[in-house]
Amino acid sequence: MLNGVFVKTYPSSPFDRQEILRYAGCKNDFAAGTALLEDALCECEKAFSYRVCYRVFETEDFFKRFQAQSKALRKNLDGCDYTVAFAATVGLDIDRLIAKYANVSVTKSWLFQAIGAERIESLCDAFCADIKAQAKEKGYYPRPRFSVGYGDFPLETQKYFFAELDCARKIGLTLTDSFLMSPTKSVTAVVGLSKIEKEEKTGCAVCEKTDCAMRRK
Amino acid sequence: MDFRKFLQQNTVYLDGGMGTLLQKAGLPLGELPERWNVTQAGEVQAIHAAYFNAGSHVVATNTFGANCLKFTENELEEIVRAAIENARLGAKKSHGTQEKFVALDIGPTGKLLKPYGDFEFEDAVETFAKTVRLGVKYGADLVLIETMGDSYETKAALLAVKENCDLPVLVSCAYGEDGKLMTGASPEAMVALVEGMGADAVGVNCSLGPKQMRGIVEKLLKVASVPVLVKPNAGLPVTDGKDTYYDVTEEEFALETAEFVKMGARLVGGCCGTTPAYIEKLTAKTKGISPLPITDKNRTCVSSYTHAVAFDKPLLIGERINPTGKKRFRQALAEKDVGYILNEGIVQQEKGAHILDVNVGAPDICEAEELPRYVKELQAVIDLPLQIDTSDSAAMEKAMRLYNGKPFVNSVNGKRESMAAVFPLVKKYGGVVVALTLDEKGIPDTAEDRLAIAEKIVAEAAKYGISKKDIVVDPLAMTVSADKNAATVTLTALRMIRQKLGVHTSLGVSNVSFGLPARDTVNAAFFALALENGLSAAIMNPNSVEMQKTYYAFCALKGLDENCGEYIRFATEKLPAFQTVVQAAAQSGNIHGETPLQSAIVRGLKTEAAVACESLLGVRSAQEIVETEIVPALDTVGKAYEEKRAYLPQLLMSAEAAKAAFEQIKKNMSQAGSSVKKCKIVLATVKGDIHDIGKNIVGTLLENYGFTVIDLGRDIPPETVLNAAQAENAPIVGLSALMTTTLPSMAETIDLLREKAPAVKILVGGAVLTEEYAAKLGADGYAKDGMGAVRYAEEIYAKIK
Known part of the structure; x- marks a missing residue:
């Protein structure tokens, strides 16, 4: 379908404060925390750059190139002619803020990490919405995105993402020898494209771990 | 060709x-x-x-x-x-x-x-x-x-x-x-x-x-x-x-x-x-376009990993990262308390410093080891250019080499030996260097002689291929209370060096007031005079409101501040913050029969906790304050967290408030030299893992509970953990790993500790770990969160005490 790696950049979107608090481990607002959160949001507003690089594979070609043995992924991509592999990052500055405040205010450091988590999730959502719209024009429907590290999709697969997507050059995303990404607020994932429309259950709704502290209500 | x-x-x-x-x-x-x-x-x-x-x-x-x-x-x-x-x-x-x-x-x-x-x-x-x-x-x-x-x-x-x-x-x-x-x-x-x-x-x-x-x-x-x-x-x-x-x-x-x-x-x-x-x-x-000539832009500038700072308007160089005359800072250096030193940098940045001077020279400190270390640590979190301040050329070279940017170096002087040591480094690593107008014969008494030394230095630098735009001359501020002409000589030298030699200048401004009361008053007046005589950069204390007032007013008066915008921002936003007298914590309410300090900690109010603690320090012993005030307050919040009545951010805010109180006690102790500490704990995120916020939270909480935390950082090899545990004689080691791919390196670390330091208790934690997995790895304890780590450490401490 498409040849080569493409890059998309996104403008800043509004912060979802409820989500941030959820990532920070708060089920509800609390006054002192809200004030600190506003302060943190103000400080990091310009710290983000939203970049995604992606590449479209025929699904069988994807399995070959990524040497992906995962059964869970097979199930996820079942019936998909194409697979979009993407890497997304919100940049290094938020890591710098997290590190800076580790020494000054560990609360703020913690809030910055929660903000970073919300930012990268919202970037992935925005990208996947674009993919959905584009696919629809061609009569395809996306499956829920599936990340490295989910189920039996091993972290070691990261090296194929980095080789196939040229992440360092395209979006400044790098991989350590132990397969961790830097900047840390980054995601690699695949989205299957199928001609068959299926109910889209995503996120917490598909997860079997029902006692998770982060679970959405 | x-x-x-x-x-x-x-x-x-x-x-x-x-x-x-x-x-x-x-x-x-x-x-x-x-x-x-x-x-x-x-x-x-x-x-x-x-x-x-x-x-x-x-x-x-x-x-x-x-x-x-x-x-x-x-x-x-x-x-x-x-x-x-x-x-x-x-x-x-x-x-x-x-x-x-x-x-x-x-x-x-x-x-x-x-x-x-x-x-x-x-x-x-x-x-x-x-x-x-x-x-x-x-x-x-x-x-x-x-x-x-x-x-x-x-x-x-x-x-x-x-x-x-x-x-x-x-x-x-x-x-x-x-x-x-x-x-x-x-x-x-x-x-x-x-x-x-x-x-x-x-x-x-x-x-x-x-x-x-x-x-x-x-x-x-x-x-x-x-x-x-x-x-x-x-x-x-x-x-x-x-x-x-x-x-x-x-x-x-x-x-x-x-x-x-x-x-x-x-x-x-x-x-x-x-x-x-x-x-x-x-x-x-x-083809038809003739190439434009390459021109020397003659810019004196230094840089960090984000931006360049050019000498096109007067600059403030923060002087606070320096142990001279600061007991608390020396203690932090001795204890390798990186957090304290980083905080000194962060505060100066918030106060508007453009460049930070970094000096870690003190007896018992190996500068060649410590200076590069702090330069690295500072550059991880502060994006200001740094001034590498040392007379040890080995330390200077190491720090310049790994500095991310064009470094500022402090300093060279007119002595042959100094120039021979420093200029090759400036040439190789591309720095800007401060040149002090002194030589083998000492500091000249006259402005003319100081100019002569500056000229000598610039000429010698040229032999190494160093342009004078990369030299900033410091004509030395001397103490006016010892010599009534001291300031005048310096000011005259400044003007001559600027006009005749055409180089930029800097001064350690506050030397001028040594031995006088209300030094800030003298410093600020001297600063204004120096600026008027051609001072390009002042090494100064950014916390000094008098110096700041002079700086912003000068820039406005000299047409260096478009529409007085910077001045107005300073006067309306920064100045009030400078002058806020911290309100006594007595006003911070006294609910549920808590004392002011307890209340401040429970509610997570940093400043109030510091003030309340300071006022208590006059009347009660440090140990008493810790035992009857801080620990009970922390326990209140800790229990609430464990019982899910408080969220993690609330626990952290209380931890910070307690830390602020401890900082007051530390200040007091470094004067008295006493200590109220439990045992040492070495903390590390294992090799290969770069996520460390969880470990940082654990460290903060443990410190609050009186443990001495030796935080080795992240991505730490097994040998480093072992060496630290042995060197510090720490009975407990805490290890963190966040990803499945880094668990093997946690296992390796545990095995090494077991073999070489069998007495050490090993506590593990991190997102991928469970109680069962921790046991499988051979750890002594597993903590699911920061409070869990505190409880474990207290249990061990109670046994070995």
Whole structure:
């Protein structure tokens, strides 16, 4: 379908404060925390750059190139002619803020990490919405995105993402020898494209771990 | 012809894209293009020949990713050898009589350097050096470092070139649409860095088309004193659903890139998506344009990994990172309390310092070890340029070498020995150096003699190839209470040095008031006089409100502050914050029968907790305050958290408030020299893991509960953990791992500790761990969160106490 790696950049979107608090481990607002959160949001507003690089594979070609043995992924991509592999990052500055405040205010450091988590999730959502719209024009429907590290999709697969997507050059995303990404607020994932429309259950709704502290209500 | 000479007189045409052409020639996706130098030499030669035919003076070898991370040393050598040979044969096969040069092409490694990645700076230098040495061996005419996305990696590559050859070297970076490198550096910062280290050209390539590059090119041309290089992409890749192509045509590309030549760019070519046809159009379009001369912009500037700070208006250099006369700071240095020292830096940045002086010289401190360490730590979290302040030239060299940016160095003086030690470093690492007007005969009493020393220093620097724009003279502020003429001499010297020698100046302003009461008053007045006499930068205390007032008022009065904007912001926003007298915590409410300190901690109010603690310190012992106030308050919140009545951020806010109270006790103790501590705990995130916020939270909580935490940081090898546990005689080691891929390194660390330090209790935690898994790894304890770690540590401490 498409040849080569493409890059998309996104403008800043509004912060979802409820989500941030959820990532920070708060089920509800609390006054002192809200004030600190506003302060943190103000400080990091310009710290983000939203970049995604992606590449479209025929699904069988994807399995070959990524040497992906995962059964869970097979199930996820079942019936998909194409697979979009993407890497997304919100940049290094938020890591710098997290590190800076580790020494000054560990609360703020913690809030910055929660903000970073919300930012990268919202970037992935925005990208996947674009993919959905584009696919629809061609009569395809996306499956829920599936990340490295989910189920039996091993972290070691990261090296194929980095080789196939040229992440360092395209979006400044790098991989350590132990397969961790830097900047840390980054995601690699695949989205299957199928001609068959299926109910889209995503996120917490598909997860079997029902006692998770982060679970959405 | 010598390339440097050629560059002086001509517009130099570079080549265009390589990758897309190789793919067209049949390079399969996924195959490393560098291998084609050996296996498909003819195809590579044909591409080089086509570029020479199109008019390129310089082609870059097909070695973008040729480094020892991707290839074995034998294959690397074969690739580089063949690549240079291919370029040479391409030149031979091509028609055209222009000068032809072969550049060894060096691209980024794809790894991020520490502290945010896992690649050591020196390993990066050595990786590039291996490729460079091969390039030299096989006869490259010059080196092209290109598509760099990180200032630190760029420095490593440039250093590798400079340490291994005298070849001309062009340095080009890939900027994003925001006009910055991926890791944040501005064009001005990159110019400062690479020009300082002696690059022959500085530039921009890849990522953007010519249109989007314009702003970056303008910035480069404005500040660079060396030739500017521009290699745009053929726009951005687009697709029609079937084929992928770049959206800028040859004609458009040539037109827009020709504009850069008119603006003064001296080396032009193309990057991704460009072909010999693009270069041919470009050479045709620019033939009649005579190259603009390269001019010295005469900028004195230093830089960090994000921005450059130029001496075009008076600068404030924060002096607080210095142990001289500060007991608490010396204690922090001795205890390797990195957090305390970083905080000193962060506060100064918040107060508006432009540059931070870093001095860790104290008895018992090995500066050659500690100075580079703190420079690294500071650069991880503070984006201000640093002034490396030491008289130990070994420490100076190490710190300059790993400094990410163009360093500021403090200092050299007129002594032969000093100049012989410092100038080679300034030349090599591209710094700006403070020159003190003293020599073997001491500090002269007259302004004329101080000027004479400054002249001597500038002349000597010139012999090393150091321009006077990279020297900032400090004519030395002496104590006015010891000599009534001291200030006058300094001020006269300032004026003379500025006017006659034409260099920038700095002063350690506060020396002037030594021995006097209300020193700030004298300092601020002297500061104003010094500024009026030509002071470019003051080494001062940014916390001093009097100094700040003088600075902002001076800039407004001298027309250095457009619409008095900075002054107004200072007066309306910063000044009130300076003057806020911290309200006594007595007002912070007294609910549920809590004392003010307890209340402040429970509610997570830092300032109030500090004030309440300070007032208690006059009447009660430190130990009593800890036991009856701080610990009970922490326990209240800790229990609430454990019972899920409080959230993690609430627990953390209380921890911070308690920390603020402890800081007051520490201040008090470093005066009294006593200590109320439980046992030591070594904390580390294991090797390979770079996530450390969980460990940081654990560390903060443990400290609150009176444990001495030795936080080794993240990505810590097993041996380092063992060494620390043994050296500190710590009964407990806490290890954190966040990912499944780093659990093996946790297991390794545990095994090593078991073998070599069997008495140590090992506590583990982290997102992927469970109680069962911790037991399987052989840990003594598992903590699911920070409070869990505290409970475990208390249990162990109770047993060994």
